[in-house]
Amino acid sequence: MSNILSVRGLTKRFGGLTAVDDVEVDFDSGRLHAIIGPNGAGKTTFFNLISGFLRPDEGRVEFDGHDITGLKTHQISKLGMARTLQIKSVFNQLSVRENVWIAAQARLPWLHPFRPVSRFKATDEKVDRLLEEVGLTRLAERQAGTLSYGDMALLELGIALAAEPRLLLLDEPICGMSPQETAHTVGKIVELSKSIDVILIEHDMEVVFDIAEDIVVMAQGGVLARGTAKEIATDERVKEAYLGIDEDELAGDLHA
Numbered sequence: 736m737s738n739i740l741s742v743r744g745l746t747k748r749f750g751g752l753t754a755v756d757d758v759e760v761d762f763d764s765g766r767l768h769a770i771i772g773p774n775g776a777g778k779t780t781f782f783n784l785i786s787g788f789l790r791p792d793e794g795r796v797e798f799d800g801h802d803i804t805g806l807k808t809h810q811i812s813k814l815g816m817a818r819t820l821q822i823k824s825v826f827n828q829l830s831v832r833e834n835v836w837i838a839a840q841a842r843l844p845w846l847h848p849f850r851p852v853s854r855f856k857a858t859d860e861k862v863d864r865l866l867e868e869v870g871l872t873r874l875a876e877r878q879a880g881t882l883s884y885g886d887m888a889l890l891e892l893g894i895a896l897a898a899e900p901r902l903l904l905l906d907e908p909i910c911g912m913s914p915q916e917t918a919h920t921v922g923k924i925v926e927l928s929k930s931i932d933v934i935l936i937e938h939d940m941e942v943v944f945d946i947a948e949d950i951v952v953m954a955q956g957g958v959l960a961r962g963t964a965k966e967i968a969t970d971e972r973v974k975e976a977y978l979g980i981d982e983d984e985l986a987g988d989l990h991a
């Protein structure tokens with residue numbers, strides 16, 4: 736199986752704090768990956784480094800065969816990596832459809848006066864498909880700013896998918912959602928992961944253990960453990976890393 740992402744010696748310091756510390760990790764294509772770890776473990780900083788929001792102090796990141804170390808976010812996104820649900824990319828005044836349309840349009844060459852009408856038709860069809868895919872067809876004409884939290888998250892997913900990514904990074908995609916919204920969004924993520932690669936940062940252990948096929952555990956900037964839900968749930972080092980932070984909740988989830 737080929738690697739969609741390979742990370743070597745990745746390090747990021749903020750003053751005296753090493754937020755990501757010499758991380759070496761590969762993510763193979765075709766499995767749903769999750770990154771978990773206690774607060775402050777370095778998960779979001781890791782995402783920021785691989786998606787170009789932050790420049791690493793040391794190390795190398797390879798995405799889909801390209802060395803992307805130090806590239807800017809738009810260059811990385813052009814190569815096929817999308818990230819969603821932490822960056823608020825939605826225009827609140829526009830409709831759901833218009834938001835996705837703009838994102839889909841951005842993928843095409845710059846607008847010019849001689850652009851064939853068929854290109855707009857193709858974009859319209861693509862937008863319809865995307866809305867269907869994320870389950871927002873019924874709300875297509877709704878002003879985005881009036882969406883519920885869960886529907887807004889789905890819209891952000893639609894916007895990310897408009898870029899036709901090979902790899903989708905999701906940072907706490909169900910944070911703040913109701914149980915129904917969670918179930919719906921988790922279903923979508925699983926479905927999506929069958930056609931594109933997904934790496935998910937998530938605190939909800941029940942969801943992670945339920946859907947992730949591969950779990951990377953980060954602690955204090957490094958990779959502490961890696962394995963299947965079963966392996967991670969019984970790993971003493973993982974239990975220790977969470978001890979004192981969320982002991983009751985984790986104990987419940989790990990033994991579920």
Ligand SMILES: Nc1ncnc2c1ncn2[C@@H]1O[C@H](COP(=O)(O)OP(=O)(O)OP(=O)(O)O)[C@@H](O)[C@H]1O
Nearest residue numbers: 749752753754772773774775776777778779780781
């Ligand atoms: N821009 C920054 N400047 C200074 N310190 C930072 C910055 N970003 C993150 N940190 C610190 O780096 C460490 C790792 O933070 P990070 O947000 O990556 O952890 P995390 O695992 O995503 O945590 P959480 O689960 O709480 O989101 C923390 O100690 C955090 O305070």
